[in-house]
Amino acid sequence: MTQLIDELFVAAFDNPWLSQRNDQAAIELPEGRTVITTDGFVVSPLFFPGGDIGMLAVNGTVNDVAMAGARPLYLSAAFILEEGFPLGDLARIAESMAAAARTAGVAIVTGDTKVVQRGSGDGVFIATTGVGVAPPGVAPSADSARPGDAVVLSGPIGDHGVAVLAQREALRFETTVTSDTAPLAELVAAMVAAVPDIHVLRDPTRGGLAATLNEIADQSAVGIVVDERAIPVRGEVRAACELLGLDPLNIANEGRLVALVAAADADRLVDAMRGQPHGRDAAVIGHVIADDRRFVQMRTTFGGSRLIDWLAGEPLPRIC
Amino acid sequence: MRYLDEFRDGAIARSLATQIAERAQPDRSYRLMEFCGGHTHTISRYDLEGLLPANVTLIHGPGCPVCILPVGRVDQAVALSLSHEVILCCYGDVMRVPGSDDTSLIKARSHGADVRIVYSSTDALALAQSMPDRQVVFLAIGFETTAPATAAVVLRAEALGLTNFSVLCYHVLTPPALDALLGPPADPARPMAEIDGFIGPGHVSTVIGAEIYRALLDRHDKPMVVSGFEPIDILQSVAMLLDLLNDDRSEVAIQYRRVVTWAGNRKAQDMLAKVFAVRDAFEWRGLGSLPDSAYRLADRFAHLDAERRFPLPQHTVADNPACECPDILRGTKHPLDCRIFGTACTPETPVGACMVSSEGACAAYYTYGRGREARTAAQ
Numbered sequence: 001m002t003q004l005i006d007e008l009f010v011a012a013f014d015n016p017w018l019s020q021r022n023d024q025a026a027i028e029l030p031e032g033r034t035v036i037t038t039d040g041f042v043v044s045p046l047f048f049p050g051g052d053i054g055m056l057a058v059n060g061t062v063n064d065v066a067m068a069g070a071r072p073l074y075l076s077a078a079f080i081l082e083e084g085f086p087l088g089d090l091a092r093i094a095e096s097m098a099a100a101a102r103t104a105g106v107a108i109v110t111g112d113t114k115v116v117q118r119g120s121g122d123g124v125f126i127a128t129t130g131v132g133v134a135p136p137g138v139a140p141s142a143d144s145a146r147p148g149d150a151v152v153l154s155g156p157i158g159d160h161g162v163a164v165l166a167q168r169e170a171l172r173f174e175t176t177v178t179s180d181t182a183p184l185a186e187l188v189a190a191m192v193a194a195v196p197d198i199h200v201l202r203d204p205t206r207g208g209l210a211a212t213l214n215e216i217a218d219q220s221a222v223g224i225v226v227d228e229r230a231i232p233v234r235g236e237v238r239a240a241c242e243l244l245g246l247d248p249l250n251i252a253n254e255g256r257l258v259a260l261v262a263a264a265d266a267d268r269l270v271d272a273m274r275g276q277p278h279g280r281d282a283a284v285i286g287h288v289i290a291d292d293r294r295f296v297q298m299r300t301t302f303g304g305s306r307l308i309d310w311l312a313g314e315p316l317p318r319i320c
Numbered sequence: 321m322r323y324l325d326e327f328r329d330g331a332i333a334r335s336l337a338t339q340i341a342e343r344a345q346p347d348r349s350y351r352l353m354e355f356c357g358g359h360t361h362t363i364s365r366y367d368l369e370g371l372l373p374a375n376v377t378l379i380h381g382p383g384c385p386v387c388i389l390p391v392g393r394v395d396q397a398v399a400l401s402l403s404h405e406v407i408l409c410c411y412g413d414v415m416r417v418p419g420s421d422d423t424s425l426i427k428a429r430s431h432g433a434d435v436r437i438v439y440s441s442t443d444a445l446a447l448a449q450s451m452p453d454r455q456v457v458f459l460a461i462g463f464e465t466t467a468p469a470t471a472a473v474v475l476r477a478e479a480l481g482l483t484n485f486s487v488l489c490y491h492v493l494t495p496p497a498l499d500a501l502l503g504p505p506a507d508p509a510r511p512m513a514e515i516d517g518f519i520g521p522g523h524v525s526t527v528i529g530a531e532i533y534r535a536l537l538d539r540h541d542k543p544m545v546v547s548g549f550e551p552i553d554i555l556q557s558v559a560m561l562l563d564l565l566n567d568d569r570s571e572v573a574i575q576y577r578r579v580v581t582w583a584g585n586r587k588a589q590d591m592l593a594k595v596f597a598v599r600d601a602f603e604w605r606g607l608g609s610l611p612d613s614a615y616r617l618a619d620r621f622a623h624l625d626a627e628r629r630f631p632l633p634q635h636t637v638a639d640n641p642a643c644e645c646p647d648i649l650r651g652t653k654h655p656l657d658c659r660i661f662g663t664a665c666t667p668e669t670p671v672g673a674c675m676v677s678s679e680g681a682c683a684a685y686y687t688y689g690r691g692r693e694a695r696t697a698a699q
Contacts, residue, residue, distance in 0.1 A: 238321055244439070245678075295690070301330045302551065304367035306688040309667075 005081075005090065005113050012094035013101065017109035025109035027074050032133040035070040037061060041126045046089070048167045050159075050178030051254070053126060054093035058100035058108075059183050059254060060205070061130035066188040067201045067257065070134035072104060077111040077128045082121035093124065104183035106130070138192050140201040140259075145220035149199055149288040150266035152259045154187065154273060155180070155281040156232040157209050161251030162240045177236045182255030187276045191259065194272030200260035203253070210249040210308045212258055213296045223291025226308070227299050230285040250311045260288065327550030328366075336555040337371040343562040350376045352561055353651055354519040355498065357384030357679025358549045364684035366551040376558065379513050379651040380684075382497060382606055383521055385462040385490075386413050386677035387649060390603045391637035393490055394419035396627075397459055400488065401425060401433035404630050407451070408488075409444035410459040411466075412437045413677040418670055420637050441466075441473040448477070448485035457626045460489045465523040467491040467615060468588035471595035474621055488626040489616055492602060494524045495536055496613035501651070502540040506608040513651030517561045519554065520546035522576045527592075529584025533572045541570045548576035595621060603636055605673055606649025645672035648681055655682040662686060 010018050017025035041057040058075065065072040077097070081090070101108050159180040166175045184203065191198060200220070204212035209231070217224050233248045241248050255278055261269050266284050273279030296308040326332075344350060354360060360380045363369060369378055382388050398419050401408040408425070415426040415437065429435045438444050441458055448456035460470040470487060477485045498518070505512050520533060525546045537544050543564035547557035557575040564571055574580050595618060602614030617625040626632075639646055643665065644658035655661050655674065665671040667683055674680035678687065 235321060242321070242324065300366060301328060302333050302366050302371070303330055304370050306365060306367055307690050309687045 004087075008087075008091055008094055009111060009113070012091070012098045013108040014098070015107045015109060017107065018111075023110075025074070025076075027109060027131070029073070029131070030133050032135050033068075033070070033139070035065050035068040035132045035134055036129065037064040038127065038129040039064060041128070042122065043164070044122065045164070045167050046093070046123055048179060049163045049175075051181040052093060052096050053124065054097040055100045055181050056254060057126040057128045058097050058104060058106070059181050061128040062104045062106060062183045062185055063203045063257070065130040065132035066183075066185045067140070067203055068132070068134050069138035069140050069188060069192050069198060069201060070132035071189060072106050072130050072132040072185050074131045075101065075106050075108045075128050077108055077126060079111070079113045080121055080125040081113065081115045082123055083115055083118045085123055090124065100183065104185050135192060135196070138196050138198070140198045142200055142202060142216050142219040144199040145216050145222050145224075145260045145288050146199065146262075147222055147288050147290040148263055149260045150263045150284050151213075151224060151226060151286040151288065152261065152266060152269055152273070152282060153209070153231065153285045154184075154257045154259075154279045155255075156234050156237070157204065157253055157256060158233055158237040158241065158248035158251040160254040161208070162237045164252075165244070166240065175236055175240060177234065177240065180253055180255035182278050184255065184257055184278055187257070187273065187278045190272050190276050190279075191269060195261055195265045195269045197265065198259055198261050198269070201257060203257045205254060206252050207311060208248070208250040208252055209258070210247070210296070211310060213308060214310050216258075216260065217294045217296050220288075221292070221294060223289045223294060224286060224296045225289055225299065226286030226296070228301050230283055232281055232283065249308060263287070324550065327548070327552040329552065332552055333366075333371065333555055336552065336559060340371075340376065340555065340559050340562060341373050343559060343566060344373045344376050345566060346375065348375065349516075350562060350565060351379055351514055351516045352376065352519055352558060353379040353381045353501070353513065353515045354547075354554070355381040355383040355494070356521045356524070356549075357387065357677060358523070359519055359547065359554060360384070360681050360684050361679050362549055362551055362554055364688045367688070368551055368554060371555065372558065376562070379515060380648070380681035381501070381651060382604065382649040383463065383494070384674070384677050384679040385466070385492065386417055387645070387673040387680045388492065388604045388606060389414070389417060389461060389490060389673060390605045391419055391639065392603065392633075392635050394424070395635070395637065396632045397488060398423045398425060398428045398433075399633050400457060400626065400630055401428045401435050402431060404455065406455040406457045406630075407434045407436060407447065408457050408459055409436050409438045409447060411461065413679075414459065414461055416670060416676045417673050418676070441469045445473045445476060445482075445485060448482055449480070452484055455484050455486070458485070458487050460487050460491055463492055463494050463521070463524045464527045464592070467596065468527060468585075468591050471591040474595045474617065474624055475591065477624055478621065486624050486626040486629050487617060489596070491596070491615040492604065493598070493613050493615070494521055494528070495532055496610050497604065497607060498533070499536060500607050500610050502542060510647065510650065511652060515542065515651065517542055517565055518544040519557050519561065520544040520572070522546060522548050522553075522580060525576070525580045525584065527585050527588045529582055530572055530574050530580055531582045531584075537572055538570055543570050544572045546572070546574045546576050546580050548578070594618070605639065606646040640671050643672035645674045645682075648674050655685040658682070662690065
């Protein structure tokens with residue numbers, strides 16, 4: 001059985017390292033800062049409009065590498081399968097990972113598979129590790145935001161979270177929203193080429209834009225002010241959130257990024273982003289201020305302001 | 321989004337704010353209580369208090385079904401989830417309400433209880449149908465707004481002859497709570513807030529109708545405007561209340577005309593009458609024990625009543641003395657008056673129920689209003 005699964009991955013991922021059948025892959029890296037990251041993927045349902053767990057496992061890690069301003073090059077993948085998981089579904093996930101890896105320009109060079117007893121897992125869990133290289137001098141970090149910086153968002157928020165929510169068994173509503181899951185490596189390469197001195201790069205995944213902005217404010221010891229009108233949210237996403245009592249700011253994204261740069265660099269960065277498929281709707285949504293309380297505030301359409309807070313735990317639907 | 325964006329329009333809001341300022345007579349004050357937690361949430365999210373003149377103040381009422389659930393009732397639900405091998409289904413925001421000894425349904429889940437969040441009472445019923453060998457209990461909370469949805473599944477379970485489904489019914493009623501807010505305090509040491517008029521419940525009134533408030537408010541000589549939940553709705557209701565107060569008219573008016581009628585939803589009312597009986601009294605956090613203020617299942621449906629089917633602890637538990645929730649729910653204190661607000665008590669580690677639900681006054685201030693403290697304190 002295990003051999004069968006190995007064959008399936010070797011065929012799908014098809015690259016010289018994997019074909020050597022070693023327990024490791026030996027790789028050469030170009031000059032620059034080496035970047036490494038790892039992430040575990042547990043998602044329910046496994047397949048959702050616009051993607052599946054395999055695509056997420058590649059794009060999520062590719063994007064984490066890219067958020068260091070680096071070009072992702074190699075991935076490893078570990079699979080924990082629940083006994084009885086349909087082989088057809090696994091093949092579908094492997095094909096989807098292979099396609100995502102091709103799109104992102106990375107090779108899945110080594111991996112491992114374990115099968116656990118029925119009931120000890122939830123179908124399949126995937127862990128991926130990514131390696132990439134950042135050009136010399138490019139070193140964005142969440143503690144590098146400075147007062148005066150512009151906050152740039154790459155596109156509309158909430159698509160992924162709503163697409164997944166809509167498929168949850170207990171919820172199931174019809175929507176045309178599909179996940180925004182996408183590799184951001186090309187976008188980041190274009191951004192770094194236009195503005196090497198990007199202060200902060202983050203992808204607002206779990207916890208949404210609200211969590212990401214709060215992390216940046218906290219780590220950089222600054223305040224952030226964003227403009228409600230400048231943050232794009234699709235009508236379908238707003239409607240779904242309205243119905244469920246959720247805030248799009250707290251909803252997960254898988255193909256968006258936030259960049260903080262000096263105000264003077266903002267226009268050049270936005271222009272470069274808009275030339276890329278995953279940055280077409282890029283816009284400046286706010287700016288950084290000095291604030292010891294590290295608050296993230298939003299100027300509302302009413303001309304007032306409100307706090308954008310971290311969310312305590314999972315977003316819980318309101319009763320009425 | 322049609323029918324929403326219009327009610328969130330900044331220019332209309334500023335125009336209404338100007339109208340309110342013109343109507344507010346400088347020599348008097350207007351203390352208006354919004355009954356519903358949904359209103360409190362909107363007021364805080366859109367910073368509506370910032371648009372009002374200093375002599376028009378909003379007092380946040382007890383209309384959050386999660387917040388008024390007393391500790392003893394939370395303990396019952398937790399005990400049921402832990403000791404009888406049931407699947408307990410509940411609405412999301414009741415999960416974190418603290419019971420005694422640092423318990424809650426979300427913590428019970430980490431101790432092995434099978435507690436599941438549902439979006440609708442029908443999800444709980446469907447679960448019972450799909451798992452005939454498990455007992456499924458629906459924790460029914462809410463005012464008259466959610467009670468018809470509970471009534472519908474009780475009737476459906478009865479028609480299907482389900483033996484593995486029951487309801488733990490904590491539905492509460494709005495008019496008795498309004499009456500209590502305007503009447504003499506149960507405990508003279510804990511007075512009620514001074515209220516000049518009410519921003520009345522919107523969705524509750526779609527079910528029970530606005531007519532029911534007329535006699536009640538006439539008796540207490542106070543006006544009410546039944547209001548929608550969008551910021552423009554609330555500002556318009558404030559303007560309407562100021563008109564009524566300036567003319568000294570203790571009337572009930574409906575601002576939320578797009579859904580509220582004087583008679584309400586007769587079909588829903590018939591279902592409520594069929595399925596529920598009114599309890600002699602029910603304990604409300606903050607307001608104490610109020611007569612005729614909650615539903616239980618009618619005797620005809622006793623076999624679907626979790627309170628009668630499972631032995632549950634029966635006790636009343638005092639609130640944490642450091643927590644000001646009782647005074648906040650009666651409108652005599654502001655969340656920022658509480659010593660543990662934002663320190664010991666946060667949405668992550670709530671001490672009082674007002675910090676749990678996003679409709680609770682404390683959670684609304686914590687989530688949206690920190691940073692506005694200076695202005696509020698200055699008032």
